[in-house]
Amino acid sequence: MRNLKIYGCGSTLASTKIMFGDQTRYRLGDGQTILDLAEVAIKKALEDAGMKMSDIDCIIGGMATPLQAIPCNAALIHERVALGMDIPAMDINTTCTSFVTALDMAAYMTDCGRYSRILIVSGDTASAALNPNQRESYELFSDVATAFIVGKSDTDSGVLFAAQKTWSEGAHDTEIRGGCGLLSAFKFSEENKEDYYFDMKGIKVLKLSAYKLPGFLKESLEKAEMSLDDIDIIVPHQASKALDMIMPRLGIDKSKYINRVKELGNMISASIPYALCDAIHDGQIVRGNTVMLIGTAAGLTSSMVILKY
């Protein structure tokens, strides 16, 4: 087990609430950015942990999408909340499961004594690239930011097990082709406009996930020498309505996992930490609980962390 404690967390939803049928989504208001949301989420997380920014010795951007091509997201977050301090800032990215990977890496650093209080910030600007012509994805996402403060534990809390796999046959099933190094903004035209939108081949992602996830879960639990019965609660990536189709395939009962897609949508990298933070604040997760964070991400990647809260 790697020593790690969750000290506090906080989240912020974008200010514009919209409905698609019975589904609620949140999108950035005029002039609002994910950095604005992140700043509020970090303030809440610090309050929750009873800490100040000066108690933090590492900032990790665990986000799926870049705010700018340069510098990394964590440096821009640093500017908002740690200007004048010399706290190291880095991004760790596995797209939608970036928070899980960031937590996984953070546990090496807290366990080995590199850093004692790490701020992990997740959240993405979904609304910057949603395609109004692709209804399935256009109506799915929300702009949300979350912040967690984790650090060296004084109890027996920590990461019990972690695993990741990437199957790149799914690399182009969820993507934004344009805007960055491979197809720059300078090449944008009315003809190739679609390349700059978020593009999700929902059925393909679902099929590949349904095909790969059972084996990943089985192998991971075997390696962890655990069974699903040892897990108190599962916080999955809030990928889509299909969550209720995928989870039974994994042998996971509805009572055991959190599904907030209807009220919040897919919050990209903020999905897992948002649901985790709420479950902690609501008392659904209490100290001593064994919690599994699991999700699929563009890549196709699946990441898992089993932690003792």
Add this chain to the structure above:
Amino acid sequence: MRNLKIYGCGSTLASTKIMFGDQTRYRLGDGQTILDLAEVAIKKALEDAGMKMSDIDCIIGGMATPLQAIPCNAALIHERVALGMDIPAMDINTTCTSFVTALDMAAYMTDCGRYSRILIVSGDTASAALNPNQRESYELFSDVATAFIVGKSDTDSGVLFAAQKTWSEGAHDTEIRGGCGLLSAFKFSEENKEDYYFDMKGIKVLKLSAYKLPGFLKESLEKAEMSLDDIDIIVPHQASKALDMIMPRLGIDKSKYINRVKELGNMISASIPYALCDAIHDGQIVRGNTVMLIGTAAGLTSSMVILKY
């Protein structure tokens, strides 16, 4: 010390060689991408290590800039070299020093037994966003990819010390404001075109680096309980011609560090690994040597790894 061994490395320069006065630079040819270069560099690194892709159990994209906003670079690299395999892929990003941070994180994973053979790929598409009106940066950069294979060591090689600091007062001294979440490609116009170019305030970066680096080096060496005399060779980020101004300020003699700016330019995240790989292949670095990797990156970040090769 964290157990880590460099098993092999390889590099590729973009195919178009151009000269600016006596300075040689390399830029992508027509239709060529950083992924094409990365594929060749990875092949060379595997040959150098005497390994196959199936020997690798983790792929890290240690790059400064996104190829696409989604998925992460490592997933796209995975597609090129590991299609059909389930090797986990993730990005670790501190801009220009991403390789150093990736190596630093890799050493936790090899030391703790998480992964035994990690592929780290660095390199960026500088030419995608260079501003012809900003001569200083336009004439500085090269498109290059490098690959390193690191893993569990059977000798006493490893990471002796690592450190990072970020000073976000420099967050906007080196940046690409447009193309991603904060200012999407959809907002591109002739009026705000400059926002989509790489923008470097050279003098400001140099001043801030010159002000911060001496303290960072001094504090790091003290923490490492080492002096510059314990370091056999220093591989700095190939930031610019100013390298020969900064290094003496740090008390580092010309004979002790590698400067290849004239012949190669600033290769962004590939700068340090390219110079390191060449120095290994040229016999300038031999087993048992103590090597310091150090650089500044957009952020402003400074990262350092001291390793026993």
